[in-house]
Amino acid sequence: MKKTLIFLLVVFAATFANAQKVGIKTNLLYDATASANLGLEFGLAPKWTLDISGNYNAWPINDHKWKHWFVQPEARYWLCNRFQGHFFALHAIGGQYNFGNLPGGFKFLGSDFRKLNDHRYQGWGAGGGIGYGYAWVLGKHWNFEAEIAIGAIYTKYDIYDCESCSRKIGNGDHVYYGPTKLALSFEYLF
Numbered sequence: 001m002k003k004t005l006i007f008l009l010v011v012f013a014a015t016f017a018n019a020q021k022v023g024i025k026t027n028l029l030y031d032a033t034a035s036a037n038l039g040l041e042f043g044l045a046p047k048w049t050l051d052i053s054g055n056y057n058a059w060p061i062n063d064h065k066w067k068h069w070f071v072q073p074e075a076r077y078w079l080c081n082r083f084q085g086h087f088f089a090l091h092a093i094g095g096q097y098n099f100g101n102l103p104g105g106f107k108f109l110g111s112d113f114r115k116l117n118d119h120r121y122q123g124w125g126a127g128g129g130i131g132y133g134y135a136w137v138l139g140k141h142w143n144f145e146a147e148i149a150i151g152a153i154y155t156k157y158d159i160y161d162c163e164s165c166s167r168k169i170g171n172g173d174h175v176y177y178g179p180t181k182l183a184l185s186f187e188y189l190f
Helices: 002-017 028-032 113-117
Strands: 022-027 036-045 048-057 065-078 083-102 118-136 144-158 166-187
Touching: 022 028, 022 048, 028 036, 028 166, 036 166, 048 083, 065 118, 083 144, 083 166, 118 166
Parallel strands: none
Antiparallel strands: 022 036, 022 166, 036 048, 048 065, 065 083, 083 118, 118 144, 144 166
Protein backbone atom coordinates (compact mmCIF):
# COMPACT_ATOMS: atom_id res chain seq x y z
CA MET A 1 0.00 0.00 0.00
CA LYS A 2 2.79 2.43 0.94
CA LYS A 3 4.73 1.75 -2.25
CA THR A 4 1.58 2.16 -4.33
CA LEU A 5 0.85 5.53 -2.72
CA ILE A 6 4.39 6.77 -3.36
CA PHE A 7 4.22 5.56 -6.97
CA LEU A 8 0.89 7.34 -7.53
CA LEU A 9 2.26 10.59 -6.06
CA VAL A 10 5.25 10.47 -8.39
CA VAL A 11 3.07 9.71 -11.45
CA PHE A 12 0.66 12.53 -10.52
CA ALA A 13 3.50 15.01 -10.06
CA ALA A 14 5.13 13.95 -13.34
CA THR A 15 1.85 14.36 -15.19
CA PHE A 16 1.20 17.76 -13.60
CA ALA A 17 4.71 18.95 -14.46
CA ASN A 18 4.01 18.34 -18.21
CA ALA A 19 7.17 19.24 -20.12
CA GLN A 20 8.67 21.25 -17.27
CA LYS A 21 12.19 20.70 -15.95
CA VAL A 22 12.63 17.70 -13.68
CA GLY A 23 15.46 16.96 -11.27
CA ILE A 24 16.57 13.76 -9.53
CA LYS A 25 18.69 14.07 -6.39
CA THR A 26 20.35 12.33 -3.48
CA ASN A 27 20.96 13.75 -0.01
CA LEU A 28 24.57 13.11 0.99
CA LEU A 29 23.70 13.31 4.71
CA TYR A 30 21.27 10.38 4.39
CA ASP A 31 23.92 8.53 2.38
CA ALA A 32 26.31 9.01 5.32
CA THR A 33 23.85 7.17 7.62
CA ALA A 34 23.48 4.27 5.13
CA SER A 35 19.90 5.34 4.38
CA ALA A 36 18.86 4.85 0.77
CA ASN A 37 17.24 8.04 -0.49
CA LEU A 38 15.90 9.60 -3.64
CA GLY A 39 14.34 12.94 -4.42
CA LEU A 40 12.39 14.07 -7.47
CA GLU A 41 11.75 17.74 -8.13
CA PHE A 42 9.28 18.99 -10.72
CA GLY A 43 9.01 22.49 -12.15
CA LEU A 44 5.44 23.77 -11.76
CA ALA A 45 5.81 27.45 -12.68
CA PRO A 46 8.70 29.87 -13.29
CA LYS A 47 9.26 30.28 -9.53
CA TRP A 48 7.61 27.13 -8.09
CA THR A 49 8.74 23.51 -7.81
CA LEU A 50 7.43 20.40 -6.07
CA ASP A 51 10.06 18.23 -4.38
CA ILE A 52 9.18 14.71 -3.24
CA SER A 53 11.94 13.03 -1.24
CA GLY A 54 12.04 9.72 0.55
CA ASN A 55 14.51 7.69 2.54
CA TYR A 56 14.63 4.10 3.67
CA ASN A 57 16.83 2.01 5.93
CA ALA A 58 15.95 -1.65 6.56
CA TRP A 59 19.17 -2.91 8.11
CA PRO A 60 20.93 -2.52 11.46
CA ILE A 61 24.16 -0.54 11.64
CA ASN A 62 26.64 -2.51 13.77
CA ASP A 63 24.57 -3.36 16.88
CA HIS A 64 22.33 -0.28 16.53
CA LYS A 65 18.77 -0.52 15.24
CA TRP A 66 18.10 2.32 12.79
CA LYS A 67 15.24 1.06 10.61
CA HIS A 68 12.86 3.59 9.08
CA TRP A 69 11.10 4.96 6.03
CA PHE A 70 9.98 8.56 5.56
CA VAL A 71 8.42 10.55 2.71
CA GLN A 72 8.69 14.33 2.55
CA PRO A 73 6.75 16.29 -0.10
CA GLU A 74 7.74 19.95 -0.31
CA ALA A 75 6.54 23.03 -2.19
CA ARG A 76 9.34 25.46 -3.02
CA TYR A 77 9.20 29.13 -3.96
CA TRP A 78 12.36 30.35 -5.72
CA LEU A 79 13.34 34.02 -5.40
CA CYS A 80 14.84 34.18 -8.88
CA ASN A 81 14.36 31.25 -11.29
CA ARG A 82 13.53 27.73 -10.25
CA PHE A 83 16.44 25.34 -9.61
CA GLN A 84 18.90 28.18 -8.90
CA GLY A 85 19.66 30.49 -6.02
CA HIS A 86 17.59 31.08 -2.87
CA PHE A 87 14.30 29.34 -2.10
CA PHE A 88 11.78 29.03 0.72
CA ALA A 89 9.94 25.78 1.33
CA LEU A 90 6.89 24.35 3.06
CA HIS A 91 6.93 20.60 3.65
CA ALA A 92 5.08 17.70 5.21
CA ILE A 93 6.75 14.55 6.56
CA GLY A 94 5.46 11.12 7.46
CA GLY A 95 6.77 7.62 8.03
CA GLN A 96 7.56 4.78 10.41
CA TYR A 97 10.61 3.91 12.50
CA ASN A 98 12.19 1.23 14.69
CA PHE A 99 15.12 2.70 16.67
CA GLY A 100 17.15 1.17 19.48
CA ASN A 101 20.61 0.97 21.10
CA LEU A 102 21.53 4.37 19.67
CA PRO A 103 24.13 6.52 21.39
CA GLY A 104 22.24 9.75 22.05
CA GLY A 105 23.29 11.23 25.35
CA PHE A 106 21.58 14.60 25.02
CA LYS A 107 18.31 16.47 25.40
CA PHE A 108 17.19 18.88 22.71
CA LEU A 109 14.21 21.26 22.76
CA GLY A 110 12.14 19.01 25.05
CA SER A 111 13.09 15.69 23.40
CA ASP A 112 15.22 13.29 25.46
CA PHE A 113 17.37 11.31 23.03
CA ARG A 114 19.20 9.57 25.93
CA LYS A 115 16.30 7.09 26.11
CA LEU A 116 17.25 5.66 22.70
CA ASN A 117 20.35 4.09 24.27
CA ASP A 118 18.49 1.79 26.68
CA HIS A 119 15.22 0.95 24.91
CA ARG A 120 13.80 0.31 21.46
CA TYR A 121 11.08 2.61 20.11
CA GLN A 122 8.82 1.48 17.29
CA GLY A 123 6.12 3.72 15.85
CA TRP A 124 5.12 6.35 13.31
CA GLY A 125 5.45 10.09 12.94
CA ALA A 126 3.84 12.86 10.90
CA GLY A 127 4.38 16.60 10.78
CA GLY A 128 5.57 19.53 8.76
CA GLY A 129 7.78 22.55 8.67
CA ILE A 130 9.26 25.51 6.84
CA GLY A 131 12.69 25.76 5.31
CA TYR A 132 15.26 27.82 3.51
CA GLY A 133 17.76 26.63 0.93
CA TYR A 134 20.15 27.59 -1.80
CA ALA A 135 21.02 25.80 -5.07
CA TRP A 136 24.38 26.33 -6.78
CA VAL A 137 24.46 25.70 -10.52
CA LEU A 138 27.47 23.46 -11.25
CA GLY A 139 26.81 22.93 -14.95
CA LYS A 140 24.08 22.58 -17.54
CA HIS A 141 22.55 19.55 -15.81
CA TRP A 142 24.10 19.56 -12.32
CA ASN A 143 23.25 21.46 -9.12
CA PHE A 144 24.43 21.29 -5.54
CA GLU A 145 21.80 22.20 -2.99
CA ALA A 146 21.76 22.97 0.75
CA GLU A 147 18.61 23.21 2.86
CA ILE A 148 17.61 23.48 6.50
CA ALA A 149 14.05 23.33 7.83
CA ILE A 150 12.37 23.51 11.23
CA GLY A 151 8.98 22.29 12.28
CA ALA A 152 7.10 19.80 14.43
CA ILE A 153 6.48 16.05 14.24
CA TYR A 154 3.84 14.18 16.22
CA THR A 155 4.90 10.62 16.98
CA LYS A 156 3.14 7.64 18.56
CA TYR A 157 5.26 4.65 19.60
CA ASP A 158 5.64 1.39 21.53
CA ILE A 159 8.58 0.92 23.91
CA TYR A 160 10.52 -2.34 24.12
CA ASP A 161 13.01 -3.49 26.75
CA CYS A 162 16.07 -3.57 24.50
CA GLU A 163 17.22 -3.36 20.87
CA SER A 164 16.57 -7.04 20.08
CA CYS A 165 13.86 -7.80 22.69
CA SER A 166 10.26 -8.39 21.77
CA ARG A 167 8.86 -7.69 25.25
CA LYS A 168 6.75 -4.53 25.10
CA ILE A 169 7.04 -2.43 28.27
CA GLY A 170 4.92 0.58 27.36
CA ASN A 171 3.77 3.09 24.79
CA GLY A 172 3.47 6.80 24.39
CA ASP A 173 3.33 9.81 22.14
CA HIS A 174 5.41 12.94 21.79
CA VAL A 175 5.61 16.14 19.78
CA TYR A 176 9.11 16.87 18.55
CA TYR A 177 10.03 20.50 17.78
CA GLY A 178 13.24 21.31 15.95
CA PRO A 179 15.03 20.59 12.68
CA THR A 180 12.86 18.51 10.32
CA LYS A 181 15.18 18.57 7.32
CA LEU A 182 18.88 18.99 6.76
CA ALA A 183 20.10 18.35 3.23
CA LEU A 184 23.26 18.61 1.17
CA SER A 185 22.21 17.21 -2.20
CA PHE A 186 23.52 16.67 -5.69
CA GLU A 187 20.81 17.07 -8.31
CA TYR A 188 20.74 16.10 -11.98
CA LEU A 189 18.32 18.17 -14.09
CA PHE A 190 16.60 16.91 -17.24
